[in-house]
Amino acid sequence: MSVIILGHKSPDTDSVTAAIAFAELQKALGVDAVPGRQGELNPETALVLEKFGYAAPELVTDVSGRKYMLVDHSDIKQAPDNWDQGELMAIVDHHKIGDITTGNPIFFCAMPVGCTGTVLYKLYTDLYKKPIPEKVAGLMLSAILSDTVLFKSATCTPDDKAAAEALAKIAGISDMMAWGMEMAKAKSAVEGVAPRDLIFRDYKDFDMGGKTVGIGQLELVSLDLVADMKDALYAEMEKVKAEGNRHSVFLMLTDIMKEGTELLAATDDPGVVDKAFGTALQGRSVWLDGVMSRKKQMVPPLQKAFGA
């Protein structure tokens, strides 16, 4: 049975495209690997796969008895079910080091950059010295544009920009910013989408000081797009919070043009927002200027506020 490569739950463009790109690299190295995904494609990812001619990878949420590799995460909460009942072969990531452990030595490469696509670019080019196929370069470029919000995110590094430029050349994309805006608009598509699906479009659960804290993020070209939906979103967040025995559910409404986030909060302890960001909730939300990155600007201050 092929080695299955999976990104995190509630997959984003990076998780899906990194699974495909790392599977291609593994095949070039002689490993029989196939990409998978742990959940539905978001509209941005669907557009990216369509543009470069890929079908959606196989849906796989349980890896018991299988050989597998992980991309774009290294923590148990985001890993497939029964992660410890399969054989983990490799991890490629760009997040904080998670709590997954192994019984044997494996390949684990994480770098403090803005996107798994950037790490994969270095693996292809520098470590394994394999040519990047044109369409795979298109996927990796798209992931970098998505994860770094067109290079605006606080997580973006010079390595991400350099990789994106090199990948755009290989992929034959002359105006990558135009392609990035097209992706951003697809990512912003909210009309007719159920509030629950919007919350889970790019959602992660974290363990903060022993409490489960969920954080979803919607990247929008304008907050006007969700102006009429906030009541519905908030009601659904309360449901998600209750169902999962969560302490808090946050939804980041990130305006990528204004470069900031309106944070919606359903929480047992509203004071935690003030503690984390130095700005108190006004009712159920607060505007956080300059905050665009969940990983770099939301999780660390919240973790500190939760005493984790």
Added chain:
Amino acid sequence: MSVIILGHKSPDTDSVTAAIAFAELQKALGVDAVPGRQGELNPETALVLEKFGYAAPELVTDVSGRKYMLVDHSDIKQAPDNWDQGELMAIVDHHKIGDITTGNPIFFCAMPVGCTGTVLYKLYTDLYKKPIPEKVAGLMLSAILSDTVLFKSATCTPDDKAAAEALAKIAGISDMMAWGMEMAKAKSAVEGVAPRDLIFRDYKDFDMGGKTVGIGQLELVSLDLVADMKDALYAEMEKVKAEGNRHSVFLMLTDIMKEGTELLAATDDPGVVDKAFGTALQGRSVWLDGVMSRKKQMVPPLQKAFGA
């Protein structure tokens, strides 16, 4: 304050030389880094440092309030005290993925090869494209010869051999096997050494199914070297077991010429040896033919036997 780079507790040659070599690489990358060590040098490591003109790195066992990097391990039991009170910046390793986690993205590179020196060779040459100074190449070569027991260990991979050959050229060492035998003899030096020091010369504690299990290893050019010391070694192992509330203390007396290990066992459950290796203890020891690697041939079957 400089970033301190540390190998595991009870450091072996790989842990000490990898700290020096990774510090040199960091300096070449513009990071103010210095190597350290968590314990005394073994006789082999002392010989290696002397040959290539290095002093013993600074003794550092606590990293609270410091920026630091780890080499040759990624688990808490082998990490410096207060590992979570300092800022971990990077990990380079070749063991199973341990339980250290971080709050921020860092550089983490582990590969399933026989030695951290081999991973560092790839980082220098492929990923960062920095020249390896002659004396640093000598250190890394020595680590590979040591960790792979002159390429005989089950952990040795083609990558280790290729790295060693390239490093021998850079270091100007024409007969690396002769140098490896010289190191092996130094490693075998037991005369006049206290039993306790022999047990801890290359020693690691593991968590196996919730129990603390210590495994030391002596690599010997002949078991005759310790024939008269077994009673004293065994008595000391019982003390180490009692002091640390350990379930078991094992000492591998590995004959690198005969390619096998006499395993001494001080344990609450002698049956665990039979369960792990399919050969029962005869009194307090058993000969395990072909077993040379703690990491690959001792830890995994024991962990299984302990139900971990």
